[in-house]
Amino acid sequence: MRMSSYFLPTLKETPSEAQIVSHRLMLRAGMIRQTSAGIYAWLPLGWKVLQKVSQIVREEQDRAGAQELLMPTIQSADLWKQSGRYEAYGKEMLRITDRHDREMLFGPTNEEMITDIFKTFVKSYKDLPRNLYHIQWKFRDEVRPRFGVMRGREFLMKDNYSFDLDAEGARLSYRKMFLAYLRTFARMGIKAIPMRADTGPIGGDLSHEFIILADTGESQVFCDKQWLDMDVLADNPDANGDLKDFFTKYTSIYAATEEMHDAAKAPADLVTARGIEVGHIFYFGTKYSAPMGAVVTGPDGQPVTVEMGSYGIGVSRVVAALIEASHDDAGIIWPDQVAPYKVALINLKADDEACRTTCDGLYARLQDAGVDVIYDDRNERPGAKFADMDLIGIPWQLTIGPRGLKAGTAELKRRATGEKLELPLEEALAKVMA
């Protein structure tokens, strides 16, 4: 993308309404624009990150055997009356009356709807297990929306639902998602630690929150120092096995939110930190399947009420959490895996014929090689260009100027470390193409 024609409205000033760093940086980096209280438009740069995060979530769901569908945003109140949650949900549910005076709502979650879809079509134990997910916008009418997309009203969520014949199957489904979640966040370049959690309004008897550590996190958390060295991608447990050893290992190392923390049980090597919740998984048995009649015929011909779990990732919230976990005074530092662009190509002197020709050529080569590249071809001061690229957090900055060009070199900067190298042009190019 050429900056000269990119809709990327970066801001020099820090917006006064933003109280946390991710909100400030997302506004300054031209990623989002508030359109109503707690409701945001995702501008091109923000949208690109949101898509990359969504894609990693999708790939790990698919890998774990979940199947993608899409449920609508608007639901009928009738479904929620069946489960008994319509009144219970309170004012956070955005209630709507349509032109025929039917009670509708903007879905805050989808246990009821997916159970209804499931029971319509699945009648036999032979069609179990099933795990269905979607990535869809939800709405919670927060009384005081704040902190940007961290606690917005309209937010993007991946939610999925598992259906099993018995508790043993449901617990295997739970372990598969436990692994998928660890892998999902690890692939985004951040560590999320699963912490045993209260089940709250979703219900059930087994639940974990996935918490990202960030100095600016919303709540206090505690974990064994061992967690900092755990690497699920390296461990790579067999996703087709029963995952019992893996689950035991990852749930026996201490990790707790403030509410669940028990100093008496905590290890000596305890880390006290701030955290941000980005995912939450639940096993809740027949809480929804029983009242809604999700029953299949079992192997013995008798009816069986299916066992369910649900699993959520706040996809739009993850974008903000990534920034809370990875930034400095100059701006965002995107992990490579979710960066909107891998390489920032900076032409230091856009009105210099040699610089322009070289940069245009490099831009074409990077694009041809399939590298996501943003090209600053604007006629601006070098300082403004560097500041913009630091702000939007592109992992590699490849800078071409008249002086270097004469010597056949380029400057290559790594955003995360600040390390700068003066390299022969082709060598610099090879490095960012690797």
Next chain:
Amino acid sequence: MRMSSYFLPTLKETPSEAQIVSHRLMLRAGMIRQTSAGIYAWLPLGWKVLQKVSQIVREEQDRAGAQELLMPTIQSADLWKQSGRYEAYGKEMLRITDRHDREMLFGPTNEEMITDIFKTFVKSYKDLPRNLYHIQWKFRDEVRPRFGVMRGREFLMKDNYSFDLDAEGARLSYRKMFLAYLRTFARMGIKAIPMRADTGPIGGDLSHEFIILADTGESQVFCDKQWLDMDVLADNPDANGDLKDFFTKYTSIYAATEEMHDAAKAPADLVTARGIEVGHIFYFGTKYSAPMGAVVTGPDGQPVTVEMGSYGIGVSRVVAALIEASHDDAGIIWPDQVAPYKVALINLKADDEACRTTCDGLYARLQDAGVDVIYDDRNERPGAKFADMDLIGIPWQLTIGPRGLKAGTAELKRRATGEKLELPLEEALAKVMA
């Protein structure tokens, strides 16, 4: 995807509530499930087609220089009061009151919101032209929703908006989208004919509808027989040129909806057909930019109200329209470009060891080669398997049975023509991998 574990609830009976063929076939093929009147969940097979259609739309928007963002579904009523459309829109707008009694609505279109975003950030003629698009769910509270996703209430739409300094620029933006639309539908394997249209409630003085011909179409249309042989992908006009010759050529060949048809101007070689509207483009000058104050500083330092156009494709509607245009008594016939899977691998005898081993091997090879393949590994009658694959419309059916296997052959059927060939296994495989 293995059918044995796929959430693909095909129906043998024709649902009585469905009045048109696409609605019937989408229900029977397990693509959609109605969750409230005019509101649908997209089940995995339907979701896959919707994603493929969306991706072609996206690629052609990007190719034409439009930039993707995402605006929220819920909008503030205030914006619509500025443009004067809040009252005018009537009961089709889903109006919502939030917990703080603020007037909100589920967006039916986005002229107001994008104009507001644009004017916040773009202040100079130097940042023009701009063309911004999103693919987002919209809501129109139809009094009598029907025909499945063809006239649903919650529907997926690609809408984009162009901003130019003057009418000449705006007309070039219009021609670029005119080309992008022709290319978009051609790439989906269908012909959409642009027809001069009334501008209706959007306003403006230049507008075209894009109409797909289908015997079961919703309205009568008329066009010159020449249209049937036009091929925009072969013509391949230079997208970076002024597109004037191209636009003149494609707008001078007669094509008209019933409302615009003028028998006196019609050519001798007139085709009378049924059609389905899948896209609509508008140039409306300053209709929104003037009341909403979208003004930039011009080259001479004077303020200029920007010239706008808007462009829509009913993405979810396109899926239904493709089926209306391409089906037979046995089911859907997907054009290759939008088929959910390219190849259906059918194991005729799932409990035969040799058949199973061979099919498992073929499935792995097709997947490794990146071919989208659905594998019927179920223990079902051959007739049921063929019927399902015909119903869901997969372009190639590759069938392995015990008899053929002994002779080293497979049966390859082309869904569109019904042509069946008995081929050596490797030859059949090479054909579907090509």
